[in-house]
Amino acid sequence: EIVLTQSPGTLSLSPGERATLSCRASQSVSSSFLAWYQQKPGQAPRLLIYGASSRATGIPDRFRGSGSGTDFTLTISRLEPEDFAVYYCQQYDSSPPMYTFGQGTKLEIK
Amino acid sequence: QVQLQQWGAGLLKPSETLSLTCAFYGGSFSGYYWSWIRQSPGKGLEWIGEINHSGSTNYNPSLKSRVTMSVDTSKNQFSLKVTSVTAADTAVYYCARERSGVDAFDIWGQGTKVTVSS
Numbered sequence: 475e476i477v478l479t480q481s482p483g484t485l486s487l488s489p490g491e492r493a494t495l496s497c498r499a500s501q502s503v504s505s506s507f508l509a510w511y512q513q514k515p516g517q518a519p520r521l522l523i524y525g526a527s528s529r530a531t532g533i534p535d536r537f538r539g540s541g542s543g544t545d546f547t548l549t550i551s552r553l554e555p556e557d558f559a560v561y562y563c564q565q566y567d568s569s570p571p572m573y574t575f576g577q578g579t580k581l582e583i584k
Numbered sequence: 585q586v587q588l589q590q591w592g593a594g595l596l597k598p599s600e601t602l603s604l605t606c607a608f609y610g611g612s613f614s615g616y617y618w619s620w621i622r623q624s625p626g627k628g629l630e631w632i633g634e635i636n637h638s639g640s641t642n643y644n645p646s647l648k649s650r651v652t653m654s655v656d657t658s659k660n661q662f663s664l665k666v667t668s669v670t671a672a673d674t675a676v677y678y679c680a681r682e683r684s685g686v687d688a689f690d691i692w693g694q695g696t697k698v699t700v701s702s
Contacts, residue, residue, distance in 0.1 A: 506685075506686060506687075507686065507687050507688075509686070509687075509688035509689075511689075518678055518680075518692035518693065518694060518695055519629070519678075519689070519692060520692075521683070521688055521689060521690045524683060524686040524688035524690075525686050525688075528686075530688075530690060531690075562628075562629060564629075564688065564689075566687035566688075570642070570645070571634070571642040572631070572642075572644065572645075573619070573621075573631035573687070574631065575628060575629035575630070575631070576628075577628050578628060578629075
């Protein structure tokens with residue numbers, strides 16, 4: 475099973491600043507199968523990025539995904555008040571079919 | 585508007601069977617895989633398994649012995665059963681649609697909090 479480790483656990487920033495979130499895999503992940511989600515309290519996760527770098531429908535272009543192999547990054551270029559939430563990465567492995575999630579990064583207002 | 589709505593019992597006793605159902609509205613049901621995912625403070629987000637409109641399933645090996653998924657295409661619904669629940673199965677359970685070709689979850693249900701307690 476591929477394990478995803480996210481860092482940092484908590485990131486304290488101010489609106490307008492740039493956020494950089496990391497997701498590291500225990501073995502190589504196909505870029506096609508790496509996704510990022512945003513979750514706010516009491517809500518289901520919301521798909522932000524799929525295929526490592528493609529934005530989901532309606533996601534602002536301040537959200538950017540990048541990376542390959544075992545290292546992936548979610549960058550939020552200029553934080554808006556509504557961006558403070560928990561972010562998860564997720565991967566899919568086909569042998570056997572299995573999805574795993576990282577433990578999350580909490581982005582909080584400084 | 586495409587959406588998933590889920591329902592099921594929220595309070596169970598140990599050894600009982602968890603049963604949840606999810607209905608899809610506003611789009612095509614076939615051609616997708618449909619998943620169940622749970623979230624607990626201790627284990628974070630955990631994928632339980634998936635089913636497609638034909639009834640083909642894949643389960644998380646860690647839960648496979650206790651999980652059964654089924655589908656009712658006439659109602660655009662799919663269901664989850666987990667047998668012999670314990671306190672470790674306490675979590676918020678979500679249903680979700682897998683986006684074709686990229687294996688990410690693009691539509692989620694609202695979540696159902698399930699508590700297992702004697």
